[in-house]
Amino acid sequence: MCGRTGLSLDKEQLRCACRYRDKSLNDYVKPSYLTEYNDGKEYSPSFNIAPTDITPVLVSARNFQKDSDAGQRILKPMMWGIIPPWHKGDYKSHKLTTNNCRIENIRYSKLYSPILNNGGRCVIVAEGFYEWQTTIKTKIKQPYYIYMKQDFTQPVDDNCQPTSCHTTENVWENKRLLYMAGLYNVWQDSENKNIYSYSVITLESNEVMSWLHDRMPAILECEQQIESWLDVDNVPAEKALSHLLPAKNLEWHPVSTIVNNSKYKSSDCNKKIDLESKVKSSQKPLTEWFKKANKRKSEHEIDHDSVKRKL
């Protein structure tokens, strides 16, 4: 399942990170960022994004400018949790849970199938997502932060994401983003103002993730998958769905339960914590003593090295 994400990049950093190969120009281009009304709310970078928050989402430029070239992309801020198209009144007052959309239900769904068939495919951009372990019953529900494997030892070919981006203002590099397949919809309020909203598609977990949770988001692991999911003009719905598979190229670590409260948005939310010492410090105080002793030892070594360097 996917009910919390993190994305700390600002608009410009994000445009940079979402560069893609434009086939007609044969070069990498940044998607343009088109702000929407969205009830006056804007995207704000956060390490703890919850449903109803506004986050940037990739869509095919064709969905908005019919004359644009195939494959061109646009970034749009949208609200997490689709507002049903038939809904009237306050956009928050629909009673459905729409932050996730089960892939096995889309085809028969009164809500999602018309959206899918009208080309409402989008890609949710994040640095990672949070998952609370439900497979084992422990005293506390342990949260984990999950993200793409940050493996840059392998060569990056034309089909892969560019891994760095430089602008005059900022340098942002060596971080692989998490791209999730989703469905989006444009809803009009009583004054005919547009609110864009989305739902993250979920799948049954594979062996990589099932130890943690039985569901996981539909993660797009390579450039071809992103391209295919966004290209609503040339890739039919059924075929696009068939490309959504449980991802394997993932990495994770346990995080503090401060992430439980969505009011806490700081970088502490995705910081790695040591579960071993947490358990052992309460059960085996000696282990903790050895760890501290080792730490003292390594600190001495560091001091020794720095003394060497100075000489």
Add this chain to the structure above:
DNA sequence: CCAGACGTTGTT
């Protein structure tokens, strides 16, 4: 015909 669902999760 009208009423009611339309969605997901986790837990018992």
Add this chain to the structure above:
DNA sequence: GTCTGG
């Protein structure tokens, strides 16, 4: 228990 807010 169930709904709303973040």
Add this chain to the structure above:
DNA sequence: CCAGACGTTGTT
């Protein structure tokens, strides 16, 4: 997803 409310009155 989790946390937190879940209610009304009258007075400052």
Add this chain to the structure above:
DNA sequence: GTCTGG
């Protein structure tokens, strides 16, 4: 809005 159930 549109479909299903009664």
